[in-house]
Amino acid sequence: MVSVHLVNPSDNSFGTAVITPRWLFVLAAATPSAAGDPILVDESLEQIVPESIMPGDIVGISVHTGNALRGYQVGRIARSRGAWVVYGGIHATLFPEEAFDRGEAHAVVKGDGDIAWGKVVTDCLAGTPGKIYDGGRIDGSQFLAARWDLMPRDKYMWASVQTIRGCPKHCSFCSVWRTDGQQPRQRKFQSVIDEIVNLRQIGFRFIALADDNFYPVTLTDLRLAREQNNVAKLEELTAIRSERFQLMAELAKLPKDMVFFTQITMEAGEDGEYLDAMRKANIKGALVGVEAVTPEGLKAVFKDFNYSGEALAKQLQTFKKHGVHVLGSFIFGLPTDKPATFDATVEMALKAGVTFAQFVMMTPFPGTIDFGRWEKEQAKAPTLVGDVPITRYWLIPTEVRPKMFTPHPSMSSGEISERTQKVWDRFYNWGAIWQRSACTPTLRARVAFMFLSKLYRQMYAGTGISTDSARRKKSKTWARWTAKQCRKLFQAKPMPELRSPAWDLAFSSNNLRRPAFLSAPRSLPHPSTSSPNPEKSQSHKLNRIFLVDLQASADRPCRLESTTVIRLSRMPRPTSSQARIERSRGRSGLRAAQGRSGRPGSTLPVPGAE
Ligand code: B12
Numbered sequence: 001m002v003s004v005h006l007v008n009p010s011d012n013s014f015g016t017a018v019i020t021p022r023w024l025f026v027l028a029a030a031t032p033s034a035a036g037d038p039i040l041v042d043e044s045l046e047q048i049v050p051e052s053i054m055p056g057d058i059v060g061i062s063v064h065t066g067n068a069l070r071g072y073q074v075g076r077i078a079r080s081r082g083a084w085v086v087y088g089g090i091h092a093t094l095f096p097e098e099a100f101d102r103g104e105a106h107a108v109v110k111g112d113g114d115i116a117w118g119k120v121v122t123d124c125l126a127g128t129p130g131k132i133y134d135g136g137r138i139d140g141s142q143f144l145a146a147r148w149d150l151m152p153r154d155k156y157m158w159a160s161v162q163t164i165r166g167c168p169k170h171c172s173f174c175s176v177w178r179t180d181g182q183q184p185r186q187r188k189f190q191s192v193i194d195e196i197v198n199l200r201q202i203g204f205r206f207i208a209l210a211d212d213n214f215y216p217v218t219l220t221d222l223r224l225a226r227e228q229n230n231v232a233k234l235e236e237l238t239a240i241r242s243e244r245f246q247l248m249a250e251l252a253k254l255p256k257d258m259v260f261f262t263q264i265t266m267e268a269g270e271d272g273e274y275l276d277a278m279r280k281a282n283i284k285g286a287l288v289g290v291e292a293v294t295p296e297g298l299k300a301v302f303k304d305f306n307y308s309g310e311a312l313a314k315q316l317q318t319f320k321k322h323g324v325h326v327l328g329s330f331i332f333g334l335p336t337d338k339p340a341t342f343d344a345t346v347e348m349a350l351k352a353g354v355t356f357a358q359f360v361m362m363t364p365f366p367g368t369i370d371f372g373r374w375e376k377e378q379a380k381a382p383t384l385v386g387d388v389p390i391t392r393y394w395l396i397p398t399e400v401r402p403k404m405f406t407p408h409p410s411m412s413s414g415e416i417s418e419r420t421q422k423v424w425d426r427f428y429n430w431g432a433i434w435q436r437s438a439c440t441p442t443l444r445a446r447v448a449f450m451f452l453s454k455l456y457r458q459m460y461a462g463t464g465i466s467t468d469s470a471r472r473k474k475s476k477t478w479a480r481w482t483a484k485q486c487r488k489l490f491q492a493k494p495m496p497e498l499r500s501p502a503w504d505l506a507f508s509s510n511n512l513r514r515p516a517f518l519s520a521p522r523s524l525p526h527p528s529t530s531s532p533n534p535e536k537s538q539s540h541k542l543n544r545i546f547l548v549d550l551q552a553s554a555d556r557p558c559r560l561e562s563t564t565v566i567r568l569s570r571m572p573r574p575t576s577s578q579a580r581i582e583r584s585r586g587r588s589g590l591r592a593a594q595g596r597s598g599r600p601g602s603t604l605p606v607p608g609a610e
């Protein structure tokens with residue numbers, strides 16, 4: 001039997017990671033049952049073991065710009081082991097040809113993988129993969145729930161759950177609105193809640209809502225639609241907004257110890273009702289893209305909907321007043337920045353009372369307006385590092401890769417980098433952190449806050465900002481140790497008895513794809529011992545029918561039929577042994593049907609063997 005491997009490439013392995021790379025667990029859910037459970041490798045924990053890849057295996061690799069080079073290396077290793085190599089993720093979406101040239105790809109998936117991955121795997125199993133699969137931008141109702149049952153439990157501090165994709169804004173340094181689109185695509189809130197319940201069952205109470213922008217409809221958007229008498233637009237916006245409130249109302253019903261964190265635009269600061277709903281929903285913090293503290297700076301990045309000066313401090317304080325902590329994100333190296341901007345920025349961050357802050361240097365990420373501009377400039381007189389044009393900086397070996405920042409009219413990258421470091425040091429000195437940690441309720445939480453602040457600062461030094469390898473190595477050792485301690489602070493007692501509400505209506509939709517309950521936590525009690533009441537017994541029967549139905553269709557990607565699935569989320573999960581037996585029955589049946597005899601002497605199609 002072939003194996004599917006999904007690899008999250010990274011040059012830096014810390015043994016413990018802060019946030020789960022969500023794509024890994026979503027693609028696991030998208031893997032057709034015919035291929036069995038995929039093997040997940042997150043290289044931010046440990047590097048891949050090449051010997052684990054066998055001829056005929058399928059290796060899916062996700063690349064963003066920062067890890068593309070390592071991703072291509074993994075692809076070459078996989079291909080040399082005789083595997084099918086498939087790339088996806090934002091960078092592969094933008095530069096599919098690169099994955100073929102540098103990463104020895106057999107295939108590339110552009111855009112969303114939730115549906116396309118199933119097709120790729122099926123084609124690889126048949127020995128006939130296509131080259132480019134266009135996953136496009138699928139509807140929110142088709143977003144898959146992640147397979148958390150495949151996650152190593154003791155490695156991550158926060159899990160990540162997506163509730164919406166896309167962002168209506170068009171900031172010049174950001175590619176999200178171009179790749180994910182400007183039309184917000186909301187996931188069904190029932191599916192989101194199911195997944196979160198699943199995570200809380202297994203002991204995760206800290207969850208990052210991995211959304212591009214948690215506030216897709218602003219009060220200004222609504223006012224403009226009203227003023228323009230645009231009834232259709234107003235209805236659309238109102239529907240999106242009310243679904244957001246529905247989601248938050250359901251989040252509010254979850255165990256009170258849950259903590260959510262998301263990303264949001266500053267405009268939410270005008271919307272007290274929204275912030276209050278967030279607080280009730282236990283969304284305790286949000287990354288707010290402040291970017292610049294001056295009007296010129298904001299204009300330069302097409303973000304003039306943000307506030308500057310005193311109004312900015314007030315706007316950020318409003319979040320806190322409503323109980324939502326802010327992780328302020330600031331960019332240095334804007335064309336309008338001067339040496340004085342650095343101090344002004346950190347003072348604003350301190351004055352605005354943001355709980356965390358990140359100070360990033362303007363980087364030209366592909367797919368952005370800034371990148372396009374820079375590439376055009378460079379075309380006139382290309383700069384090369386070795387034989388690589390600087391506009392393909394991610395292909396320059398890491399040892400010689402210059403720190404890649406957008407050129408500035410009056411300051412060198414070195415100067416900007418040095419000044420940025422000082423800003424980090426000032427914001428994260430022990431005294432400043434101790435003061436900020438007063439926002440936590442207990443001593444334990446205060447200690448956690450202090451550790452997390454330092455870890456956050458240090459991890460940045462390890463992955464992007466520090467310039468010399470000695471410092472990088474030192475910070476890696478430190479981060480490894482601290483990350484381990486921090487993880488313990490985030491751990492929660494599992495709640496296997498927790499259940500989602502019954503979502504009768506939502507699950508009668510034919511659009512529904514693999515729900516969270518399939519990601520059965522192994523430790524759940526057997527239905528017969530855990531549910532004496534008649535309503536639950538009825539659910540057990542439905543659950544069995546449902547499992548049988550899945551086995552019958554084991555050779556095609558899982559799709560549920562509405563008639564089988566009533567009151568789905570109340571159904572208890574099968575025990576581990578039950579699940580294993582049922583799965584292996586499904587698989588061995590399939591192997592027999594296809595004449596496959598397992599690894600040695602397997603008749604499976606192997607890349608290059610045709
Ligand atoms: C949550 C998030 C984070 C979190 C969590 C990261 C993590 N561990 O997962 C945090 C805050 C830590 C973070 C950090 C950073 N992030 Co970030 N992040 C995001 C965000 C908002 C969502 C990512 C996510 O989980 N999406 C949900 C999953 C399910 O979607 P997905 O990853 O897109 O995967 C789908 C498809 O792409 C495809 N797919 C993906 N991989 C594969 C593989 C195969 C084989 C196939 C077939 C398909 C496939 O299928 C998936 C399902 O549809 C994205 C924005 C975005 N829209 O992508 C930015 C984004 C990925 N981040 C970005 C950046 C720049 C960063 C940082 C460098 C920021 C910084 N300055 O430090 C760091 C880098 C961290 C690192 N070393 O990885 C950029 C990347 C740009 C680029 N060209 O590479 C993005 C696109 C945002 C932006 N503004 O442009 N990030």
Ligand code: SF4
Binds near residue numbers: 171
């Ligand atoms: S930076 Fe944020 S607000 Fe701007 S386009 Fe990207 S996701 Fe949207």
